[in-house]
Amino acid sequence: MKREKRNYNFILGAGLILFMLAFLLIGCFFTPYDPDAMDGGAKLAGPSLSHLFGCDHFGRDMLSRVMKGTGTTFFVALTTVALGGGLGIFIGAFTGYFGGWVDEVLMRFNDAVVSFPPILLALVFISLLGPGKYNVILALAIVLIPSFARITRSEFLRQREMDYVKSARLMGASHLRIMFVHIFPNALSSVLSMAAIGFNNAVLMEASMSYLGIGVQPPDASLGRMLSESQTYLLSAPWCAVFPGAAVILLALGFSMLGDGLVKKGGR
Amino acid sequence: MKLLEVKDLNIEFYDVNPPQKVVKGVSFSMEKGEVLGIVGESGSGKTQTALSILRLLKSGSQISSGQIFFKGRDLAGYTREELQRVRGRKIAMIFQEPMTSLNPVLTVGSQIEEGLLLHTQLSPEERKKRALLAMEEAGLGEVKKLYGKYPHQLSGGMRQRVMIAAALVTEPELLIADEPTTALDVTVQAQILELLKEINKKHGMGILFISHDLAVIRRLCSRVLVMNEGRVEEEGEIHKVFEQPEKEYTKKLLAAIPHRRESLRKRRRG
Amino acid sequence: MKYLLKKTGTLIITLIIVSFFSFLAFSIIPGDAAKSRLGTEATKEQVEMLQKELGLDKPVLVQYGNWLKNFVTGDMGESYSYSMPVQELLQDKIPVTIALTVMAFLIILLLSVPLGIFTAQHEGQWLDRVIMVLNQIVMSVPGFFLGILITFLFGLVLKWFTPGAYVPVSESFFGFLGYLIAPSAAIALPRCAMGVKMLRSAVLSQLEKDYVRTAYARGNGQRRVMYRHVLKNAMLPVLTFWGMTIADIVANSMVIEQVFTIPGMGSLLIASISNRDYPVTLGIIVLVASLVIVVNFLVDILYGRIDPRVRVRQ
Numbered sequence: 001m002k003r004e005k006r007n008y009n010f011i012l013g014a015g016l017i018l019f020m021l022a023f024l025l026i027g028c029f030f031t032p033y034d035p036d037a038m039d040g041g042a043k044l045a046g047p048s049l050s051h052l053f054g055c056d057h058f059g060r061d062m063l064s065r066v067m068k069g070t071g072t073t074f075f076v077a078l079t080t081v082a083l084g085g086g087l088g089i090f091i092g093a094f095t096g097y098f099g100g101w102v103d104e105v106l107m108r109f110n111d112a113v114v115s116f117p118p119i120l121l122a123l124v125f126i127s128l129l130g131p132g133k134y135n136v137i138l139a140l141a142i143v144l145i146p147s148f149a150r151i152t153r154s155e156f157l158r159q160r161e162m163d164y165v166k167s168a169r170l171m172g173a174s175h176l177r178i179m180f181v182h183i184f185p186n187a188l189s190s191v192l193s194m195a196a197i198g199f200n201n202a203v204l205m206e207a208s209m210s211y212l213g214i215g216v217q218p219p220d221a222s223l224g225r226m227l228s229e230s231q232t233y234l235l236s237a238p239w240c241a242v243f244p245g246a247a248v249i250l251l252a253l254g255f256s257m258l259g260d261g262l263v264k265k266g267g268r
Numbered sequence: 269m270k271l272l273e274v275k276d277l278n279i280e281f282y283d284v285n286p287p288q289k290v291v292k293g294v295s296f297s298m299e300k301g302e303v304l305g306i307v308g309e310s311g312s313g314k315t316q317t318a319l320s321i322l323r324l325l326k327s328g329s330q331i332s333s334g335q336i337f338f339k340g341r342d343l344a345g346y347t348r349e350e351l352q353r354v355r356g357r358k359i360a361m362i363f364q365e366p367m368t369s370l371n372p373v374l375t376v377g378s379q380i381e382e383g384l385l386l387h388t389q390l391s392p393e394e395r396k397k398r399a400l401l402a403m404e405e406a407g408l409g410e411v412k413k414l415y416g417k418y419p420h421q422l423s424g425g426m427r428q429r430v431m432i433a434a435a436l437v438t439e440p441e442l443l444i445a446d447e448p449t450t451a452l453d454v455t456v457q458a459q460i461l462e463l464l465k466e467i468n469k470k471h472g473m474g475i476l477f478i479s480h481d482l483a484v485i486r487r488l489c490s491r492v493l494v495m496n497e498g499r500v501e502e503e504g505e506i507h508k509v510f511e512q513p514e515k516e517y518t519k520k521l522l523a524a525i526p527h528r529r530e531s532l533r534k535r536r537r538g
Numbered sequence: 539m540k541y542l543l544k545k546t547g548t549l550i551i552t553l554i555i556v557s558f559f560s561f562l563a564f565s566i567i568p569g570d571a572a573k574s575r576l577g578t579e580a581t582k583e584q585v586e587m588l589q590k591e592l593g594l595d596k597p598v599l600v601q602y603g604n605w606l607k608n609f610v611t612g613d614m615g616e617s618y619s620y621s622m623p624v625q626e627l628l629q630d631k632i633p634v635t636i637a638l639t640v641m642a643f644l645i646i647l648l649l650s651v652p653l654g655i656f657t658a659q660h661e662g663q664w665l666d667r668v669i670m671v672l673n674q675i676v677m678s679v680p681g682f683f684l685g686i687l688i689t690f691l692f693g694l695v696l697k698w699f700t701p702g703a704y705v706p707v708s709e710s711f712f713g714f715l716g717y718l719i720a721p722s723a724a725i726a727l728p729r730c731a732m733g734v735k736m737l738r739s740a741v742l743s744q745l746e747k748d749y750v751r752t753a754y755a756r757g758n759g760q761r762r763v764m765y766r767h768v769l770k771n772a773m774l775p776v777l778t779f780w781g782m783t784i785a786d787i788v789a790n791s792m793v794i795e796q797v798f799t800i801p802g803m804g805s806l807l808i809a810s811i812s813n814r815d816y817p818v819t820l821g822i823i824v825l826v827a828s829l830v831i832v833v834n835f836l837v838d839i840l841y842g843r844i845d846p847r848v849r850v851r852q
Contacts, residue, residue: 112552115782115834117789120826127811127819128563204680208793211682212808227683231797234686234701235694245683252678260674324751348759356757363755368748373770373845386757418846434756 010261013196016254020247024074027067035064035221047239054239056229062243068221070247076137076216077202077251081195084141088148089191093179095149096156107153110146118143122205123214131214140205144198151194155187189262196259200252207248223248269340271442271474272321273297277334279316279325279498290316290329292498300441301472303465305489305506307482307521313498314478318446321476322355338442357387360435364447366427370419376430377415383438398437406433407463425456429463436467442474443467449484461487482521486510494518541842549835556827557609561602564820609824615817619810624821627806632825633707634802637715638791641722642729643784650730654737654776655764661742669734676731681790685724685797692720702799721798725790729783736779740772747771774845781837785830 032052039059047054053062095103113121125139159165160183168182209215210224218225223244230240279291291313298304308314319325321336323343336343338359346354355361360383363369370379380399384390390398396415403411406429419427428448435443445464449457465488468475479485485492485506492509494502494517502515513519596604608614614624653669660666679687693701699720705713744750745768753767792804799805803822810818842848 112556115785116827116830117782117786119793120785120789120823120830123789123792123807123811124560124563124823127814127823131812200678204678207680208682208790211680212793212796214808214811227686231686231689234690238690241683241686241690245679245686248680248683249675249678252680253675256678257674322755324754352757352759354757355755361752361755363748363752365748369752371749371753371767371771372847374767382753382758383756386762420847431752 007261007264009257010265013254013257013259013261016250017258020070020074020251020254024067024071027064027071031061031064031067033061033064035060035068036219037061053243054237056226056237056240057233062226062240065221065226066223066243066247069223069226069244070251072133072216072220072222073203073206073248073251076133076140076206077199079137080140080144080202080206081198083137084144085148085191085195085198087141088145088150089152091145092149092152092154093156093184096153097160097175097179097183099157103153106149110150113146114150118201119205119208122209126209126214131217133216133220136206136209136215140202143205144202148191148194148198151190152187155190156183159183159186189265193259193262196255196262200255200259203248203252203255270297270337271300271302271339272476273335273337274317274321275335275337277317277320277336278332279313279320279329280332281329283328289332290498291320294334294495294498294500296493296500296503298442298474298476301468301474302491303468303475303477303489305477305479305485305492306495307479307485307492308495308501309480311497312495314480314495315446317495318361318444318476318478321444322359322361323351324361353387356383356435356440357438358440359442359444360438360440361444361446362428362431362435362448364450366424366431366448366451369431370427372419374418375415376417376419376422379419380430380434380437383434387438399433402433402437403430405436405467406430407459408433424452425460428452428456428460432460432463432467436471439471440473442476444476444478446478447480448477450479450481457484458487464488482510482524494521541848542839545835545838545842549831552831553828554606556831557606557824558602560820560824560827561605562598564816564823565601565605609821614821617810617815617818619813619815619818624817627818628803628821628825630706631801631803631806634800635788635791635795635804637707638718638722638725638794638800638802639784639787641715641718642726642787642791643780645722645726646730646733646780646783646787649726650733650737653730653734655741655769657734658738658741658745659764661738670738673731673734676727677735679728681725681728682793682797684727685721685794688720688724689797704798704800717798718800721791721794721800724797725787725794729786733776733779733783737772737776740775741768744768744772770844774841777837777841777844781833784833785826788826788829 037060039055039061041059051061051063053066056062056065091106095106121143122136122139125142126135129135129139156179165178165182168178173182206215206222207224207227210222211228213225213228215224216222226244227241227248230237230244233240274297275295277291277294278289281288281290290311294313294317296304306314306317316325316329320331321338321343323331325331331344338354343351343354370376377396377399380402381395384395384398388395400411400415403414408414408426408429414422414426414430419430422430431448443464448464449460452460461484464475464477467473475488477485477488489506491504492506493500494509494515496517502509502513502518509518510522513522605615612625614628616622617624617627620627657666657669689701692698699717703717705717707714741764750763750768753763758767791802792807794800795802795804796808803826806818807822809815810822
């Protein structure tokens with residue numbers, strides 16, 4: 001009866017992500033120029049028909065570089081969420097389902113970790129592991145584990161007392177089967193919105209660390225590094241900052257809207 | 269002059285599609301010091317009627333037509349400031365859920381005093397004195413200790429007494445009580461009803477008592493209004509309605525009472 | 539009082555655990571500090587002598603104890619790459635980071651509280667919608683990119699400040715604060731947007747509560763209902779958010795300092811990470827972590843002061 005409000009967050013967020021996904025997938029197979037090819041005549045050239053996003057200080061085509069860089073950022077975010085989310089869900093599922101002192105200890109630890117700013121934790125791990133793409137993935141994944149574990153745990157804690165779980169147990173289903181076949185689908189909606197938030201965080205943190213020079217290293221194209229390089233030529237070539245920055249924002253915005261949309265969907 | 273007179277009141281929920289009428293042409297009136305009961309099942313529009321008197325309807329519902337006269341003046345014609353002066357000063361209200369109707373982060377004392385703070389020029393000491401008096405009158409013990417406590421430290425019955433003390437403190441002429449005993453257990457319920465009766469006698473305060481429970485209404489009210497699906501089904505003296513109900517609906521409601529009693533007794537025994 | 543004691547106990551335990559793990563991570567895992575300081579050409583005797591001097595031959599717990607004792611008295615060891623005591627390196631950097639944090643936090647408070655209340659009061663109206671859309675966008679802008687945008691617009695185009703021309707506090711106090719406005723705005727705005735969102739939804743959920751109806755029934759006006767009744771309740775979740783925000787600002791100021799070439803703790807931390815200068819990294823990490831823990835402690839205390847339910851339950 002009540003007038004349904006359209007879930008604009010979900011629609012727009014999903015749209016943005018699909019758009020960026022298309023943009024970077026094209027970049028995997030085709031870019032207008034070689035992203036590393038330098039053209040001495042086109043140094044800091046403004047946007048034009050031949051270079052839609054302009055060129056950087058080496059005369060490299062920005063559109064091609066932004067395509068590649070978006071790909072790197074997305075790859076890092078995806079693997080980070082897969083790794084950190086996967087581990088977090090696993091830990092949360094077990095501690096939530098079985099409880100006991102392991103749960104108690106792990107959750108205390110979790111609470112302590114969650115209160116630290118993620119970027120600080122990521123910096124700690126990077127300083128131990130050293131810079132580089134795969135270390136960034138590892139560091140960010142570790143940072144994401146607690147929040148996934150927490151949300152999965154609370155869902156499992158709630159669901160395990162429900163009748164459908166009890167009846168599954170009576171039917172003789174194994175613990176693992178109950179956890180992942182029976183309970184997990186019910187926890188999916190909150191885990192999914194957590195994943196969207198995780199993506200958003202990973203994108204922003206990867207960009208920040210690459211900007212600081214301790215993230216993705218050359219020759220991998222990275223949006224953060226492009227932004228850091230653009231600062232020297234900011235007045236003469238603002239496009240070198242605007243387009244990589246816009247790519248980061250659109251990705252982050254897409255995921256944060258998707259997250260809000262999923263929360264709203266789950267709430268209904 | 270009547271204390272309260274409601275004429276052809278209509279209330280509509282307009283945030284549903286299509287808009288839904290929940291109160292349809294309700295009229296009734298109350299004399300000074302009278303205790304009037306409104307009885308009906310949930311969804312009968314009795315709570316909406318009560319809320320509309322002080323214009324406390326939730327956004328999404330509104331009075332679509334009708335008039336509400338308080339001592340001869342139409343409340344609909346009041347400005348927001350005038351309305352604020354009536355609320356809590358001339359007409360006070362208590363609600364069904366004593367658990368959630370008090371602000372959890374303010375002390376009991378400050379919530380009881382608030383009416384005085386808003387509507388009088390009394391000094392803080394005088395306000396406190398009157399608040400303590402009202403608390404005693406509402407049957408709260410150890411009032412000085414209670415004064416500085418927070419709602420969550422009190423039982424449901426005590427909280428409802430706090431609500432009543434907060435309503436009493438400004439000595440209003442009309443108290444609207446919306447299912448004040450429903451959330452309480454039976455013994456506490458009886459105590460609260462006794463309390464309301466006493467207050468009515470002592471101060472001559474009119475009480476508009478809303479309940480789904482005819483048995484409760486009978487213990488307190490002199491006259492009753494039976495509501496069903498937004499309409500007044502039957503109106504009359506409490507004895508008349510109970511002993512010679514005219515409408516089928518009222519009969520059905522009455523038939524439900526002993527059954528309820530029975531089950532309650534069973535529950536208490538078991 | 540009991541609540542306070544319990545919280546203080548937790549505070550001390552947390553501080554010890556966190557500093558122990560940081561110590562373990564940065565002094566033990568990276569390998570032998572004596573070897574890395576002397577280089578590969580050092581003789582065995584030289585290494586052993588330095589190990590003894592640094593106390594590296596003792597058990598880990600003893601080493602930690604010594605380090606903690608020194609740390610508390612202000613001795614944080616010696617930097618590898620600068621060959622000077624860490625505390626001397628940090629001395630004039632800490633105030634810069636603190637100033638940046640305080641300014642950013644003030645901006646967040648001054649903007650997000652009125653906006654949060656305003657948007658909640660005007661929920662669904664066009665101005666609320668416009669603000670919420672802007673909000674959503676600002677939330678997704680990384681602070682350092684916002685810094686670049688601010689540099690471009692206000693520094694290079696409008697010339698309100700000179701990018702890169704940092705003014706030390708010793709030169710001019712107001713010049714120093716003036717230069718910090720742009721970077722603190724860059725840190726503050728995304729968090730401000732989150733703050734608006736949090737406060738708005740907290741206020742909206744409180745407005746649904748029964749006690750609000752009671753307050754109106756008692757004759758409160760809209761303003762009084764908001765400021766006396768609703769806000770105190772709505773502040774509770776927001777308070778936790780603010781505590782986390784302070785920690786978040788400190789961490790992110792490390793990034794922003796790089797954008798505006800401010801010589802604060804952040805620049806030093808990034809340099810020490812790149813140079814594998816572990817004593818410096820350890821010192822900064824433990825300082826910032828302690829700050830985070832202390833802020834959380836203060837938030838807990840404040841929470842207890844506002845919410846009577848917390849105090850009694852403990």
